[in-house]
Amino acid sequence: MKTVISFIVLFCMYHAAEYMLLFENSVAGFFIFQLLFFIAAWFLGNWQCKNGFTFWRLSLSKLKLRHFLLGTFLGITLYAVPLAISLYLGVEKVAKIPEGTEMLKLSAPFAFGVLFSSFSEDILTRATVFNFFEGKIKMRWIAVVSASVYLCNHIYRLADGWDTLSYIFLLGILFVIPLLLTKNLWITGFMHWSGNIFFYVTHNVIQTESNSQGLTSNQIFALWILLLIPGVYLLCLKLRLKFI
Numbered sequence: 323m324k325t326v327i328s329f330i331v332l333f334c335m336y337h338a339a340e341y342m343l344l345f346e347n348s349v350a351g352f353f354i355f356q357l358l359f360f361i362a363a364w365f366l367g368n369w370q371c372k373n374g375f376t377f378w379r380l381s382l383s384k385l386k387l388r389h390f391l392l393g394t395f396l397g398i399t400l401y402a403v404p405l406a407i408s409l410y411l412g413v414e415k416v417a418k419i420p421e422g423t424e425m426l427k428l429s430a431p432f433a434f435g436v437l438f439s440s441f442s443e444d445i446l447t448r449a450t451v452f453n454f455f456e457g458k459i460k461m462r463w464i465a466v467v468s469a470s471v472y473l474c475n476h477i478y479r480l481a482d483g484w485d486t487l488s489y490i491f492l493l494g495i496l497f498v499i500p501l502l503l504t505k506n507l508w509i510t511g512f513m514h515w516s517g518n519i520f521f522y523v524t525h526n527v528i529q530t531e532s533n534s535q536g537l538t539s540n541q542i543f544a545l546w547i548l549l550l551i552p553g554v555y556l557l558c559l560k561l562r563l564k565f566i
Contacts, residue, residue, distance in 0.1 A: 325454040328366040332446050335359035337477070339439070344478065349435070356438040363445055370453075378449040379507035380441070386508075392561075393500075393512025396554060400496070400513070401520045404546040408539045418529040428527045433519045440515040441507075447472040448498050449507050461502050469494025489544040496551050503558040 335358050342351030367377035375381065408414040420428070451468040459467075472494030479486060500509035524530065532539065 324366075324370050325450060328363075328370065329446065329450045329454075331362055331366065332359060332442075332450070333475075335362055336439075336442055336446050336475075339442075340478075352435065353438070356442060359442045360438070363442075377453065378445045379452070379501060379505060380445070380449075380511070381506075384506055384508070389506070389508035390512050393509045393514075394516040396509075397513040397516030397518075398520050400517045400547070400550065401524070401543075404539065404543045405524055407542050407546070411537070411542075412533055413537055413539050413542065414530045415533045416528060417531045420527060425523070425527050429519070429523050432522050432526075436518045436522070437515050440518055441511045443472075443475065444497070444507055444511050444514055447475050447494070448501055448510060452498070452501055465495050465498050465502060468498040472497070485538055485540040485544065489540055489547060492544055492547040492551070496547055496554060499551070499554050500558050503555070509558070 335355055339352045339355035339359065342348045342355060363378055364374045367374045371377045373381075405414070409416070419425075448468050451471055452464060455464045455467060469491050473487060473491045474480070476490055479490065497510050497514055500513070501507050
């Protein structure tokens with residue numbers, strides 16, 4: 323029951339932050355509710371196990387440089403490969419590349435803000451699900467439930483079509499794998515964060531356009547995630563003793 327209550331509280335905080343940014347265009351409101359999210363997460367972690375963020379698999383004592391490096395590498399790979407394929411096949415084309423200083427000016431604030439939203443969503447849709455079901459059902463079903471919660475958490479994209487829903491669900495499977503194998507959310511968090519930054523820079527800062535009526539970039543992305551899932555699983559399985 324405590325985990326369910328925690329999920330409801332964190333869900334409200336997370337989506338209040340999303341609402342402030344998407345509908346009120348309030349960066350200050352976004353950061354206020356993100357801050358409240360993490361404050362609430364700390365208190366809820368203490369309420370459940372008296373260990374703050376450690377309950378959410380974000381123990382500072384277990385944070386290592388290798389978590390950041392592996393997560394960043396996987397996040398960039400996640401988005402760079404399908405982008406390269408889309409550009410090669412002509413599914414996407416680059417419309418405009420701003421100058422270096424302008425790119426940095428546009429990218430830096432986003433990179434800072436998305437650090438909070440990435441980790442808060444990982445706590446909400448992955449750590450909460452993992453804590454609730456660990457030891458009760460098999461790991462593969464935890465992955466399915468977590469991916470389903472992650473999909474439903476994208477409440478403003480549920481009408482975007484099957485290709486979008488498919489890749490969001492598959493992303494949910496991919497992102498939860500490191501947590502399931504290492505019981506640590508750091509790798510997932512850095513993968514989520516770096517991937518969001520790479521996508522934003524290559525599709526918003528660098529402006530791209532769709533150039534195909536057949537195969538879509540979302541379909542290419544979904545196929546790439548399917549190929550990447552076993553690779554990430556095997557990598558984390560091989561290295562998990564070093565990351566616990």
